[in-house]
Amino acid sequence: MRQPDLTGDxxxxxxxxxxIRTRVADLGRRISExxxxxxxxxxxxxxxxxxxxxxxxxxITIPVAIDLxxxxxxxxxxxxxxxxxxxxxxxxxxxxxxxxxxxxxxDTGLTLNYLxxxxxxxxxxxxxxxxxxxxxxxxxxxxxxxxxxxxIPDQFVIGYGLDYGEYYRNLPFIxxxxxxxxASP
Amino acid sequence: xxxxxxxxxxSGVGAPLFAHASEAELARILDYYGIEWQxxxxxxxILWNLDGNVVESFSPDYYLPEFDLYVxxxxxxxxxxxxxxxxxxxxxxxxxxxxxxxxxxxxxRALMMKYGRLGLLDSLSGTEGQVIVVHDTAPPGDTAxxxxxxxxxxxxxxxxxxxxxxxxxxxxxxxxxxxxxxRCR
Numbered sequence: 047m048r049q050p051d052l053t054g055d056x057x058x059x060x061x062x063x064x065x066i067r068t069r070v071a072d073l074g075r076r077i078s079e080x081x082x083x084x085x086x087x088x089x090x091x092x093x094x095x096x097x098x099x100x101x102x103x104x105x106i107t108i109p110v111a112i113d114l115x116x117x118x119x120x121x122x123x124x125x126x127x128x129x130x131x132x133x134x135x136x137x138x139x140x141x142x143x144x145x146x147x148x149x150x151x152x153d154t155g156l157t158l159n160y161l162x163x164x165x166x167x168x169x170x171x172x173x174x175x176x177x178x179x180x181x182x183x184x185x186x187x188x189x190x191x192x193x194x195x196x197x198i199p200d201q202f203v204i205g206y207g208l209d210y211g212e213y214y215r216n217l218p219f220i221x222x223x224x225x226x227x228x229a230s231p
Numbered sequence: 232x233x234x235x236x237x238x239x240x241x242s243g244v245g246a247p248l249f250a251h252a253s254e255a256e257l258a259r260i261l262d263y264y265g266i267e268w269q270x271x272x273x274x275x276x277i278l279w280n281l282d283g284n285v286v287e288s289f290s291p292d293y294y295l296p297e298f299d300l301y302v303x304x305x306x307x308x309x310x311x312x313x314x315x316x317x318x319x320x321x322x323x324x325x326x327x328x329x330x331x332x333x334x335x336x337x338x339x340r341a342l343m344m345k346y347g348r349l350g351l352l353d354s355l356s357g358t359e360g361q362v363i364v365v366h367d368t369a370p371p372g373d374t375a376x377x378x379x380x381x382x383x384x385x386x387x388x389x390x391x392x393x394x395x396x397x398x399x400x401x402x403x404x405x406x407x408x409x410x411x412x413x414r415c416r
Contacts, residue, residue, distance in 0.1 A: 120263045121346030130264050153345070156264040163265070184341060186332070187266065187298050202344065211347070228344055 050213040056221035060203055061196055063218045069195045073176065074105020077146065077193065082108055084144045091161065092116035092134060094150035094207040098178045102148060113137055117157060130160050145170040149177040150207045152191065153184035162189065179203065179220065202228065253306045253339055254292055269294045277321040289318045291331055301331040306339050
């Protein structure tokens, strides 16, 4: 992969910083109302959801616990017959708690499906899903989404946590990556 | 760290001989995320002659039992998938309750990009990804009034027995022999 040009590699801005801020605030309000009086744990899925988690938790006005998880990706598998692995597990029990998975993007649904099954095995009182970005055109397995920030077209997006080759996560907006970036060796 | 949950267990139900390298790759991805799948488990008759014999069937590549979903994968160029689209339309007309998702070449490309495997795309796609075809099954005149599940001892069951060997090959390998029935590739 060639050296990234943080802003020069962006073909267009799909969701502006301001639009993200407004939407995250709205999600925070809705979540605060829905979970009023309940013991809520936000589970963020590393690494992409970090900026979203950081902003969302501050937009929520009720007490929340947070936890972080990281799972391996097929793209990093070194064995062709490998299985998904938990790279970073929960730090605290979610037994009996209301759990909200916080995702940056849902496309195929494969990782999320794995996570949902894994977390259900830990006996939460409820398990719901919040994603900043939903790309339904790429969905392979259907999973009900409870809170959705933006539904986006079938384009490769970066920024606000979303990466290509581990770069571009620190862009404050969500943009479309220029095709020549991923076409180049 | 907890034990790998049940969801992560590979389907490991046999050994299909995939018709195309892209199908083997998708099977590896499904296995990685613990999604149970069956390879071409059902042949749906879609055309009959005047004697009531089935003259054309459609066997979607995968069935995902957990989601009651069939998945058909093609990596041919968009301009060459007309026949497959026609079959899929016919299938949906005749079996409206069946859920089928068709993954086109662009979808497979996006999947490979997501997993950082664009470099393998050529070897897994289109004619490059095709492997030796050995037709040793009954001709398409077999009578079958209803969708048929491949019984034990048929070529399809032999496919399933080959699965472990194929799935354990290095990603991108296209060495599998092919035995297939009514493929429309």
